[in-house]
Amino acid sequence: MTKVRVRFAPSPTGPLHIGGVRTALYNYLFAKKHKGDFILRIEDTDQARLVQGAEDYIMKSLAWLGLNPDESPEVGGPFGPYRQSDRKDTYAKYAWQLVDDGKAYIAFDTPEEIEEMKVKMTEAGVVQPQYNAVMRHRMKNSLSLSQDQVDELIENKVPFVIRIKMPAKEDIRFVDLIRGTVLVHSSTLDDKVLIKSDGMPTYHLANIVDDHLMEITHVIRGEEWLPSAPLHVYLYQSFGWESTMPSFAHLPLILKPDGKGKLSKRDGKKQGIPVFPLEYVDEDQETYKGFREEGYFPESVVNFLSLLGWNPGTEQELFTIDELAEIFSLERIIKGGARFDIDKAKWFNQHYLRKKENSELVDEVMKIAASRNVELNEQRALQVINLMKERVTFIHEMIDNAPYLFNKPTEFDPQVVNKKWSAEIINPFQKYAEALKENENISPEQAKNSLEEILGEFQMPIGKVMQALRVSLSGQGGGPDLMEVISFLGGSEASERIDYALNQLPIKS
Numbered sequence: 001m002t003k004v005r006v007r008f009a010p011s012p013t014g015p016l017h018i019g020g021v022r023t024a025l026y027n028y029l030f031a032k033k034h035k036g037d038f039i040l041r042i043e044d045t046d047q048a049r050l051v052q053g054a055e056d057y058i059m060k061s062l063a064w065l066g067l068n069p070d071e072s073p074e075v076g077g078p079f080g081p082y083r084q085s086d087r088k089d090t091y092a093k094y095a096w097q098l099v100d101d102g103k104a105y106i107a108f109d110t111p112e113e114i115e116e117m118k119v120k121m122t123e124a125g126v127v128q129p130q131y132n133a134v135m136r137h138r139m140k141n142s143l144s145l146s147q148d149q150v151d152e153l154i155e156n157k158v159p160f161v162i163r164i165k166m167p168a169k170e171d172i173r174f175v176d177l178i179r180g181t182v183l184v185h186s187s188t189l190d191d192k193v194l195i196k197s198d199g200m201p202t203y204h205l206a207n208i209v210d211d212h213l214m215e216i217t218h219v220i221r222g223e224e225w226l227p228s229a230p231l232h233v234y235l236y237q238s239f240g241w242e243s244t245m246p247s248f249a250h251l252p253l254i255l256k257p258d259g260k261g262k263l264s265k266r267d268g269k270k271q272g273i274p275v276f277p278l279e280y281v282d283e284d285q286e287t288y289k290g291f292r293e294e295g296y297f298p299e300s301v302v303n304f305l306s307l308l309g310w311n312p313g314t315e316q317e318l319f320t321i322d323e324l325a326e327i328f329s330l331e332r333i334i335k336g337g338a339r340f341d342i343d344k345a346k347w348f349n350q351h352y353l354r355k356k357e358n359s360e361l362v363d364e365v366m367k368i369a370a371s372r373n374v375e376l377n378e379q380r381a382l383q384v385i386n387l388m389k390e391r392v393t394f395i396h397e398m399i400d401n402a403p404y405l406f407n408k409p410t411e412f413d414p415q416v417v418n419k420k421w422s423a424e425i426i427n428p429f430q431k432y433a434e435a436l437k438e439n440e441n442i443s444p445e446q447a448k449n450s451l452e453e454i455l456g457e458f459q460m461p462i463g464k465v466m467q468a469l470r471v472s473l474s475g476q477g478g479g480p481d482l483m484e485v486i487s488f489l490g491g492s493e494a495s496e497r498i499d500y501a502l503n504q505l506p507i508k509s
């Protein structure tokens with residue numbers, strides 16, 4: 001059996017979209033499942049579209065998610081280099097081989113001449129004019145010109161490209177592991193450029209040559225590449241590499257939550273859905289927060305994405321990356337687009353947050369607190385985690401959702417005040433405030449005993465005053481265990497807050 005070798009082959013033309021991350025993940029899982037290799041290949045032949053920093057962004061994103069390639073520009077490997085610009089001398093000879101075999105040809109047409117042809121054809125009623133089997137004989141290339149003319153043009157350094165000679169009438173057929181048999185008639189395909197006039201290969205040529213040389217066994221990529229697959233299959237046939245041609249699997253699109261179209265970065269921003277793994281600042285200096293900055297754990301993103309286009313065939317939803325690698329299979333990838341459901345992503349994050357040991361969260365909580373100008377030492381951070389962990393989806397919410405843990409409330413939920421703040425609480429609350437003042441390092445149990453004792457004197461059930469007490473201490477109607485909150489605040493702070501509320505809040509008689 002040949003060893004499974006898959007590649008994730010992004011072009012560094014911008015940040016990695018979440019769809020690209022899913023492609024990388026499925027490649028990774030498939031490789032691990034089959035004890036194969038997961039390769040990262042940077043496809044940067046289109047120098048005009050390169051974006052500074054994009055390659056680094058891709059590598060950092062994969063590293064954050066734990067999708068570590070077995071071979072890559074960074075770690076190297078036996079089939080390197082893994083960046084196409086470092087392999088640029090590799091490709092031309094393959095294109096020339098096709099020219100020699102009569103399967104490709106050289107063409108001298110300028111972009112203007114090609115445009116002119118398209119305009120003319122459109123005027124003549126052709127719906128989608130292309131440089132193809134019908135048109136090539138009317139264009140300036142080695143099929144329409146004599147050898148002498150060609151030699152002369154080359155001699156005069158007239159720029160040329162190499163184009164594939166797509167057969168006029170042939171069925172191109174292949175099996176996609178997700179979609180089944182795909183059949184395309186070659187008359188619908190054009191004579192794509194393989195080598196550009198600057199000598200650089202196009203994506204199509206470089207991709208096929210590299211997949212062949214790197215002994216890739218499965219091409220798992222986004223559905224947007226399905227239209228290119230017939231050309232790729234034809235290239236394998238033309239090179240005589242059919243017997244080692246990789247299998248293809250084209251993944252469904254990731255759709256907006258409403259199912260209407262692809263999820264773009266702007267849609268994402270509008271709907272509060274991150275579409276990038278890490279923060280990205282685009283060419284207009286617009287900042288897009290990534291999953292990481294929104295507070296997602298990499299394991300939540302991995303788990304969430306694993307189910308966005310694939311299902312395990314059971315009801316189970318929670319999987320570690322290693323568990324996924326054991327059960328992943330291409331057969332269970334869905335054919336239709338997968339709707340992005342941000343609430344589900346949050347649900348996963350909440351789960352992974354709860355599963356963490358409190359001690360694992362301390363550093364991050366302290367960091368976030370510092371960024372919000374909240375002073376928090378390790379012990380206090382642990383207390384905050386203890387109070388808040390079960391109540392939030394993201395780590396930062398432990399700080400942001402409970403500002404009263406760190407600052408006196410300045411506003412009080414009017415609904416709670418209206419309903420619960422009544423004359424009969426004044427005396428017991430005054431007494432409780434006094435008792436708290438005497439006991440700075442109060443434990444939750446002590447706080448509770450003292451409250452119960454005082455309420456007992458007034459023959460008041462504790463349930464009747466709890467919300468009023470809470471609103472006086474926190475300004476809010478809900479939150480973590482109130483006695484724990486009092487203990488966290490300390491006796492004098494809690495006492496001051498109750499006094500303040502007693503002075504400020506309107507009493508209903």
Ligand code: GLU
Binds near residue numbers: 008009010203220
């Ligand atoms: N470089 C292509 C991209 O940016 C790779 C497509 C493929 O996987 O063949 O997505």
